[in-house]
Amino acid sequence: xxxxxxxxxxxxxxxxxxxxxxxxxxxxxxxxxxxxxxxxxxxxxxxxxxxxxxxxxxxxxxxxxxxxxxxxx
Amino acid sequence: xxxxxxxxxxxxxxxxxxxxxxxxxxxxxxxxxxxxxxxxxxxxxxxxxxxxxxxxxxxxxxxxxxxxxxxxxxxxxxxxxxxxxxxxxxxxxxxxxxxxxxxxxxxxxxxxxxxxxxxxxxxxxxxxxxxxxxxxxxxxxxxxxxxxxxxxxxxxxxxxxxxxxxxxxxxxxxxxxxxxxxxxxxxxxxxxxxxxxxxxxxxxxxxxxxxxxxxxxxxxxxxxxxxxxxxxxxxxxxxxxxxxxxxxxxxxxxxxxxxxxxxxxxxxxxxxxxxxxxxxxxxxxxxxxxxxxxxxxxxxxxxxxxxxxxxxxxxxxxxxxxxxxxxxxxxxxxxxxxxxxxxxxxxxxxxxxxxxxxxxxxxxxxxxxxxxxxxxxxxxxxxxxxxxxxxxxxxxxxxxxxxxxxxxxxxxxxxxxxxxxxxxxxxxxxxxxxxxxxxxxxxxxxxxxxxxxxxxxxxxxxxxxxxxxxxxxxxxxxxxxxxxxxxxxxxxxxxxxxxxxxxxxxxxxxxxxxxxxxxxxxxxxxxxxxxxxxxxxxxxxxxxxxxxxxxxxxxxxxxxxxxxxxxxxxxxxxxxxxxxxxxxxxxxxxxxxxxxxxxxxxxxxxxxxxxxxxxxxxxxxxxxxxxxxxxxx
Numbered sequence: 135x136x137x138x139x140x141x142x143x144x145x146x147x148x149x150x151x152x153x154x155x156x157x158x159x160x161x162x163x164x165x166x167x168x169x170x171x172x173x174x175x176x177x178x179x180x181x182x183x184x185x186x187x188x189x190x191x192x193x194x195x196x197x198x199x200x201x202x203x204x205x206x207x
Numbered sequence: 208x209x210x211x212x213x214x215x216x217x218x219x220x221x222x223x224x225x226x227x228x229x230x231x232x233x234x235x236x237x238x239x240x241x242x243x244x245x246x247x248x249x250x251x252x253x254x255x256x257x258x259x260x261x262x263x264x265x266x267x268x269x270x271x272x273x274x275x276x277x278x279x280x281x282x283x284x285x286x287x288x289x290x291x292x293x294x295x296x297x298x299x300x301x302x303x304x305x306x307x308x309x310x311x312x313x314x315x316x317x318x319x320x321x322x323x324x325x326x327x328x329x330x331x332x333x334x335x336x337x338x339x340x341x342x343x344x345x346x347x348x349x350x351x352x353x354x355x356x357x358x359x360x361x362x363x364x365x366x367x368x369x370x371x372x373x374x375x376x377x378x379x380x381x382x383x384x385x386x387x388x389x390x391x392x393x394x395x396x397x398x399x400x401x402x403x404x405x406x407x408x409x410x411x412x413x414x415x416x417x418x419x420x421x422x423x424x425x426x427x428x429x430x431x432x433x434x435x436x437x438x439x440x441x442x443x444x445x446x447x448x449x450x451x452x453x454x455x456x457x458x459x460x461x462x463x464x465x466x467x468x469x470x471x472x473x474x475x476x477x478x479x480x481x482x483x484x485x486x487x488x489x490x491x492x493x494x495x496x497x498x499x500x501x502x503x504x505x506x507x508x509x510x511x512x513x514x515x516x517x518x519x520x521x522x523x524x525x526x527x528x529x530x531x532x533x534x535x536x537x538x539x540x541x542x543x544x545x546x547x548x549x550x551x552x553x554x555x556x557x558x559x560x561x562x563x564x565x566x567x568x569x570x571x572x573x574x575x576x577x578x579x580x581x582x583x584x585x586x587x588x589x590x591x592x593x594x595x596x597x598x599x600x601x602x603x604x605x606x607x608x609x610x611x612x613x614x615x616x617x618x619x620x621x622x623x624x625x626x627x628x629x630x631x632x633x634x635x636x637x638x639x640x641x642x643x644x645x646x647x648x649x650x651x652x653x654x655x656x657x658x659x660x661x662x663x664x665x666x667x668x669x670x671x672x673x674x675x676x677x678x679x680x681x682x683x684x685x686x687x688x689x690x691x692x693x694x695x696x697x698x699x700x701x702x703x704x705x706x707x708x709x710x711x712x713x714x715x716x717x718x719x720x721x722x723x724x725x726x727x728x729x730x731x732x733x734x735x736x737x738x739x740x741x742x743x744x745x746x747x748x749x750x751x752x753x754x755x756x757x758x759x760x761x762x763x764x765x766x767x768x769x770x771x772x773x774x775x776x777x778x779x780x781x782x783x784x785x786x787x788x789x790x791x792x793x794x795x796x797x798x799x800x801x802x803x804x805x806x807x808x809x810x811x812x813x814x815x816x817x818x819x820x821x822x823x824x825x826x827x828x829x830x831x832x833x834x835x836x837x838x839x840x
Contacts, residue, residue: 139263140259142281142413142416142417145252145255145256145413145417146416146417146420148252149248149249149252149417149420149421150420150424152248153245153248153424153626156241156244156245156622157245157622157623157626160241160620160621160622161622164620170620171620171621173616173617174617174618174619174620175432175436175617175618176432176435176436176618177620179432179435181428181432181618181619181620181623182620182621182622182623185428185623186622189424
């Protein structure tokens, strides 16, 4: 967005970072304990680990790039 | 375009959702604490954005037009997101399950040409005349009468549609998660009222971009994991063809062709003809929605300059072309991957079948005659039908519209399922925020200001805008409960958009590209066009066999009615505009500056490198669009 203030991309980054951390953390727990939800398919792919990681890294990138005072520089 | 899709129960609609209320089955999924946390954080974030932006929404220009300072990317994503409601996601996934990739027409030819036309051809006029709304453009071009007809019809449509969507979403949450209807309605509507009421259009746009990212983040895993399990695209294709053969005995790959089988109504599963798809959907309905529906046009008007306003729909068109990956593909995958608890393939059925079988279940006795005759029309295996009729456990029926949630439940564990549900909620809220923010602007600028109080201060109109959002949400809630208790009115409310769109498109196109079009012609073209379109709708409603007359074929199905009704209404309005214009005196050309092609000197834009040029990107869109249609011919 033009003008001053926090860009929307920063908000998106924060949300993705939080979600990524939560889902990645759960995925690691699930993998390490081997307690997978019974009806969910393809648990052997450890989806929460890599998808949580992708979301978290994307969120981190946006948070750093668009953090208040940094955007547009 | 969900308003349109819901009309008259075409494919892609959620149809008679109230039927599901009677279905007293266990919810499809139970959320864990992690999922609840994901959903709760989303609500905290949207409210935070609303509070943060409150201080930047003090003037009417800021509140209603987001200060006209959105970049092309933000306006473009918001433009697509306002349309990407959860009902649309689920409805079209269900349509893909039923009809294959024919459903993709509503994303490609039913959107892309119109989006490019808006950006390259129409946007300059909307932008240069500095109108606040589409009815505002009609006011400048044709005068107050045409504006009032458009404004009242749009305002009513927005509020009622918002209520219908609110109710439909609450029903989905009840079926999928077991949430109380009132809880879902109140929580989501209060959140939308808060963030749009506080931050105005800027807040709505911010949240729409956020919601767009969430929709992709939550829904993208389903086709990825589904394709892995199905053995890739070839595996999916092979399994669908095998399924079709086992069910109907016919070896057909119709599910994978967009155009090949549209030479006659009878040769494709949707019962449409290519002429209806090209002229009715690709031209009238699509152009009507994407270029004249203020719900989406408002997002582009908020761009910070003309080039950004032109680029926004073009950027949006790239994402629109990609949406079938998270909507159509899950529907197709559901056809071969969804399973019953015993491991057999789960077949989804129409809402009417669910309703017929639920009616008996509610009283403790399966309605043998209604349920069995409804199931007899499906391809459900006889043994499964017998189990349903005997009331055996684990034999609940699910409708086509549940394809996407069922696929989510199949692949998404704790946390990810919360994200998927958040994507659905986000989609619903972006659609509702679009409805109420557009309603607020039209109510304030096109109804309140010209007809009730012309001399208010700027801050007064901002206050009216904020109050109209609250009132709009309250009326929407009332409409939601009205629909809940009077199921019959749902069809009529859902048809409103399809009734208004064709005449509005006709009047705006003539206004924008024909200097001779007069004020009286614009007013009567719009008014009589709406009456004509509504008459066609009622004709089919009262006499279903009239469908064959409207769609010009006895093999036509409800979707064909929509596209052909729009086509006839457009032509009727066009004839009215032309005839009345020829009989009345036009405005002097000097008064048409900024409003009509040929009478307007468009501002010269600064040259930019080719990679920032809107025409270059539009050409790329056309190439991809053509390639996709050829690949999936």
